[in-house]
Amino acid sequence: MDNADEHPMPSSSADEEETGHIPYSHTKYNESEMLERAVAFYNEMNSRRTVRDFSDRPVPIEVIKRIIHTAGTSPSGAHTEPWTYVVISNKEVKKQVRHIIEDEEEINYAKRMGQTWVDDLKVLRTNWEKPYLETAPYIIVVFKQSYGTHADGSRKVHYYNELSIAISVGIMLCAIQNAGLVTVTSTPMNSGPRLRTLLKRPANEKVVLLLPIGFAADDATVPDFKRKPIDDIMVSV
Numbered sequence: 001m002d003n004a005d006e007h008p009m010p011s012s013s014a015d016e017e018e019t020g021h022i023p024y025s026h027t028k029y030n031e032s033e034m035l036e037r038a039v040a041f042y043n044e045m046n047s048r049r050t051v052r053d054f055s056d057r058p059v060p061i062e063v064i065k066r067i068i069h070t071a072g073t074s075p076s077g078a079h080t081e082p083w084t085y086v087v088i089s090n091k092e093v094k095k096q097v098r099h100i101i102e103d104e105e106e107i108n109y110a111k112r113m114g115q116t117w118v119d120d121l122k123v124l125r126t127n128w129e130k131p132y133l134e135t136a137p138y139i140i141v142v143f144k145q146s147y148g149t150h151a152d153g154s155r156k157v158h159y160y161n162e163l164s165i166a167i168s169v170g171i172m173l174c175a176i177q178n179a180g181l182v183t184v185t186s187t188p189m190n191s192g193p194r195l196r197t198l199l200k201r202p203a204n205e206k207v208v209l210l211l212p213i214g215f216a217a218d219d220a221t222v223p224d225f226k227r228k229p230i231d232d233i234m235v236s237v
Contacts (some may be wrong), residue, residue, distance in 0.1 A: 044177060046227070051182035052126060053220035054136040054212060060087070063179055064138055064213065070175040074168035077159030082145040083168050086199050089138050096198055097141075098133040101210070104190040105130065123223055132184065136212035141195060142169060143205040165208055176213060181221075186210040203206070 029037065065107075068085045086203035088094055109118055133139060144165040148156035168221075169185075175182060176183050188195060192207035 008138040021212040049222045051216045051220055052132055052184050054132045055215040055217045056135050057215045059137050059214055067175040067179060071168045071172035074171050076164035080158045081163040082158040083165050084143040084205055086141040087138055093196040094134050094139055097139055098130055100191050100194045101130050101188055102128055108189055132212050134168050136214040138213045140211040140213060143201055144208050146206060147203050181213055182216045183211045183213050
């Protein structure tokens, strides 16, 4: 997707006008400021953890809106923005989501995933039961749009939609951390069609992730994982 949002492929629809260009403006920092900001942001993100123990403490919806708005600043192939974020706060709908997920997860753990996968998850103390789907004040269901629609009804190609939504979710995780909230990236294996039906989403949208969002419970714990050092993930040439 290198520079795909800067050099879009030609549109097949005549009803789309050519996009004008405007001067680019951003803040420039000196070397010490750049390093200070880079270190501060690293320290903030290095404290990010996947959390499965949520508080039911309310979170203002305006915070969630800004988090999703931030995710929407992500680059995308030909600027197609192939994402839909469905925010669930209704208790009954959250209960239905949990039922759908646990139905499939029980089968996943028993049959589909295999013993090696199940064993690898033991350190996380996770299983097919997902009570946090009801405890967290919000669930965000992330949908990728496999294609879009032009104004004339013809199909619009969404280039690199998988990569585009992945980048957008990455930015969202940063925004969640920045707001002082927590989440767990839950992959709803085999639950997508039922979730799409429940949430009344169109056929071009496919479920990618569930993100319960809220405050961590006061007694929340996380595995004592260590991240790879910089020399193990960076190669200079």
